Amino acid sequence: MLDETIITKVIIQSYTKDLIDNLHSDVIIAGAGPAGLVASKFLAEAGLKTVLFERRLSIGGGMLGGGMMFNKIVVQSEAKRILDLYNIKMSEIEKNYYVADAIESVGKLTAGAIDAGAKIFNLISVEDVKIDEQFRITGAVINWTAVEMANLHVDPMTFESKCLIDATGHDLEVVSVALNKIPNSKLNTPTGQIMGELSMNAEIGEKILLETTKEVYPGLYVAGMAANACSGGQRMGPIFGGMLLSGEKVANLIIERLNS
């Protein structure tokens, strides 16, 4: 005999335990696109407690749809080694242009993060940051995506971490809210402000992404498209090498910081 109330009880108990176990972590990542997923794997592998919040039901962000719903992704040779780490199958249809299946890529990037020990919560949005007396960022303020979508007046809850990564993609949501709400805040960008992304140039956008991926405010890092949106880098469309390398870079910056 299956008891529906036991099914309900084990779900509630187990999910609540996950939330409580992750209240304090080393790194919180907002956004489970390719950059956030790769960062989670490397951070967790380095022994850092890593929590990732994703607004949507699905994981993978813009990677799932490939280019204009042709759900294939392209990776250049510089980033091929990262897809190889996950055993993602690729074909080199043109020299230096490796093509992979978007669903396989997202599935394996997700499994890689989870197997390394990162905790992913979907259906939760980061809506603000937590700050200390010196206005340093010390965590994330979160709420159910459903609350956000229904525009309900329901207060959020707070998770604490040593570092926070904005991997929210084009919208750069976490940095935007922080800049708005922290008095006199200046970002580590050429203007000290959010510069916004530039129109498409895959060559420049991919290259510059490794420079724009950095700590932009004490305790707050940017990775993936959010990094170019922050520092005025070009967009690059459905080539994903830069996203993977950006995830790796932000993880290395934080590993170095927290282990020093």
Ligand code: 48F
């Ligand atoms: O947009 P997304 O895939 O970001 P990314 O990792 O990769 C960018 C590429 O997909 C593509 C591109 C490549 O060349 O330009 O756009 O930089 O993933 C961002 C994820 O963050 C989630 C969003 O649902 C998506 O899955 N997200 C956005 N805002 C929030 C959030 C938020 N406030 N809280 C939690 N998740």
